[in-house]
Amino acid sequence: MMREFKRKLRILLVDDNAEHLRGVKELISLEAGYDVVGTTTSANIAINLIKKYRPDIVLMDINMPEKDGLQAIQEIEKLELDTKVIALSGYDDADLIFRAMKLGAKGYVLKTMASAQLIYAIDEIAAGKIYLPSALSSRFFEYFQRSFKNESDTAAQENLLSYLTSREEEVLDLLTQGNNYKGIAAKLFISETTVKTHVNNIFQKLQVNDRTQAVLYALNNGFAGRRRVKAAV
Amino acid sequence: MMREFKRKLRILLVDDNAEHLRGVKELISLEAGYDVVGTTTSANIAINLIKKYRPDIVLMDINMPEKDGLQAIQEIEKLELDTKVIALSGYDDADLIFRAMKLGAKGYVLKTMASAQLIYAIDEIAAGKIYLPSALSSRFFEYFQRSFKNESDTAAQENLLSYLTSREEEVLDLLTQGNNYKGIAAKLFISETTVKTHVNNIFQKLQVNDRTQAVLYALNNGFAGRRRVKAAV
DNA sequence: AATTTTATCAATCCAAAGATTTAGGACATT
DNA sequence: AATGTCCTAAATCTTTGGATTGATAAAATT
Numbered sequence: 001m002m003r004e005f006k007r008k009l010r011i012l013l014v015d016d017n018a019e020h021l022r023g024v025k026e027l028i029s030l031e032a033g034y035d036v037v038g039t040t041t042s043a044n045i046a047i048n049l050i051k052k053y054r055p056d057i058v059l060m061d062i063n064m065p066e067k068d069g070l071q072a073i074q075e076i077e078k079l080e081l082d083t084k085v086i087a088l089s090g091y092d093d094a095d096l097i098f099r100a101m102k103l104g105a106k107g108y109v110l111k112t113m114a115s116a117q118l119i120y121a122i123d124e125i126a127a128g129k130i131y132l133p134s135a136l137s138s139r140f141f142e143y144f145q146r147s148f149k150n151e152s153d154t155a156a157q158e159n160l161l162s163y164l165t166s167r168e169e170e171v172l173d174l175l176t177q178g179n180n181y182k183g184i185a186a187k188l189f190i191s192e193t194t195v196k197t198h199v200n201n202i203f204q205k206l207q208v209n210d211r212t213q214a215v216l217y218a219l220n221n222g223f224a225g226r227r228r229v230k231a232a233v
Numbered sequence: 234m235m236r237e238f239k240r241k242l243r244i245l246l247v248d249d250n251a252e253h254l255r256g257v258k259e260l261i262s263l264e265a266g267y268d269v270v271g272t273t274t275s276a277n278i279a280i281n282l283i284k285k286y287r288p289d290i291v292l293m294d295i296n297m298p299e300k301d302g303l304q305a306i307q308e309i310e311k312l313e314l315d316t317k318v319i320a321l322s323g324y325d326d327a328d329l330i331f332r333a334m335k336l337g338a339k340g341y342v343l344k345t346m347a348s349a350q351l352i353y354a355i356d357e358i359a360a361g362k363i364y365l366p367s368a369l370s371s372r373f374f375e376y377f378q379r380s381f382k383n384e385s386d387t388a389a390q391e392n393l394l395s396y397l398t399s400r401e402e403e404v405l406d407l408l409t410q411g412n413n414y415k416g417i418a419a420k421l422f423i424s425e426t427t428v429k430t431h432v433n434n435i436f437q438k439l440q441v442n443d444r445t446q447a448v449l450y451a452l453n454n455g456f457a458g459r460r461r462v463k464a465a466v
Numbered sequence: 467a468a469t470t471t472t473a474t475c476a477a478t479c480c481a482a483a484g485a486t487t488t489a490g491g492a493c494a495t496t
Numbered sequence: 497a498a499t500g501t502c503c504t505a506a507a508t509c510t511t512t513g514g515a516t517t518g519a520t521a522a523a524a525t526t
Contacts, residue, residue: 101374101377102377102378102381103381104378104381104382129371130371130374130378132370132374137363137370138362138363141363141365142363144334144335145334145335145337145363148335148336149337165471165472165473166472167473167474175445177449178441178442178443178445178446180443180512180513181512181513182512190474190475191474191475191476192475193474193475193476194473194474194475194476196513196514196515197473197475198473198474200515200516203515209411209413210411210413210482210513211445211513211514212408212411212444212445212448215445215448215449216409216410216411219452398503399502400504413483414482415482423503423504424504424505424506425505426504426505426506427503427504427505427506429483429484429485430503430505431503431504432484433484433485433486436484443483443484443512444483444484
């Protein structure tokens with residue numbers, strides 16, 4: 001298969017198995033339009049090579065003993081380059097796939113994959129897409145849905161948050177941002193005692209004893225989808 | 234396209250657009266091996282129909298005004314039946330796709346999709362797989378990776394949690410479970426004043442003013458990966 | 467028209483939380 | 497031997513938080 005021509009795709013291969021490394025290199029070199037700019041058996045060296053040569057694609061074996069390939073992916077992503085990493089693995093383990101994709105891998109291919117399919121994956125990913133063979137994609141989604149199952153189970157049980165009035169929701173929202181009574185009063189332009197009343201009502205409805213528990217309940221029960229808090233002054 | 238024969242696949246169609254509903258029904262009825270057991274324009278009615286007829290597949294339009302199709306998916310999943318829901322939408326919006334899959338949809342297809350492809354999707358999903366057309370799959374993964382980008386960025390920036398001693402981590406951990414001083418003291422077998430000392434040190438290190446902010450900081454910065462709190466007594 | 471819910475506020479009162487200082491003993495490091 | 501960190505603890509003091517009661521007015525419901 002041949003890409004529409006522009007310039008050669010620059011590829012870096014990382015695999016601790018030197019045997020397999022040679023095989024893949026040869027395989028890719030047979031195709032026109034691909035340039036293997038380097039091969040290495042070490043993830044650490046790979047990082048340096050990437051910084052130097054800025055390849056378009058990195059084929060990264062993630063089952064390496066020395067340094068974890070997943071960790072390497074994470075480090076590469078932190079560099080914020082245009083380099084796209086394809087995870088290469090002998091195993092179609094759902095957790096591995098999930099973690100690799102989570103860390104920013106643009107694809108995940110098995111070592112047993114046919115060469116034509118590998119080339120196809122490289123092309124797709126080089127073109128900016130994300131590529132997962134359908135079998136692996138299925139595994140990924142099963143894992144993905146399992147990992148969200150618990151969350152929605154929580155939502156399944158009665159959600160006390162639904163008893164809050166809209167004003168109480170506003171107050172709780174400010175609580176989940178780390179505000180105290182004074183802060184909430186100022187932000188809502190109401191008196192501190194009114195805030196106290198609301199907060200007390202919130203406690204009753206959520207069946208908790210204090211603001212921390214209220215905030216935890218809110219976050220754990222999908223209140224306004226977890227937000228980030230800047231460490232307050 | 235024809236499934237290998239076993240029994241007819243029982244399908245329920247849900248779409249607030251009666252026009253489109255008829256179209257899809259006809260389309261599916263033309264194929265052998267598929268039995269449209271019901272059609273409805275209301276998500277609420279759909280839930281009841283599912284309880285009654287236990288279809289194999291539900292094609293659920295998720296762009297309905299009255300009741301949200303996504304919410305319907307969630308409710309169907311809560312029933313824990315064998316019924317598989319396929320999200321049907323006019324939009325290939327990444328957020329919609331993500332939310333549908335998160336809620337347990339086994340597939341997501343566009344209304345503009347060719348009929349052969351729809352049948353294929355139904356077959357795949359009926360067979361227990363998950364089906365996302367590759368274009369939508371790409372969108373999903375881009376969204377997925379974006380949503381994890383911030384998390385790793387957070388990890389990249391200085392994490393004040395790293396300054397905590399192991400004892401302080403224990404104390405913070407108990408704080409994130411909604412404990413007060415007394416509770417923490419009892420659980421760690423130390424005096425309440427000692428707990429206060431630890432907590433104060435934690436505040437200093439995390440640069441926060443009170444326990445709620447400390448807890449929020451902890452949760453937002455990957456402290457012991459968010460845990461669930463049962464509403465305390 | 468009558469009732470309930472919601473939002474507002476005040477005044478207490480007590481308990482809890484938070485700030486600060488001081489200090490002893492264990493342990494590791496220099 | 498001296499220094500530093502960590503865990504422990506007490507004492508004191510101020511502030512904040514939380515519970516309770518009662519009250520007014522607008523708004524929504526019945």
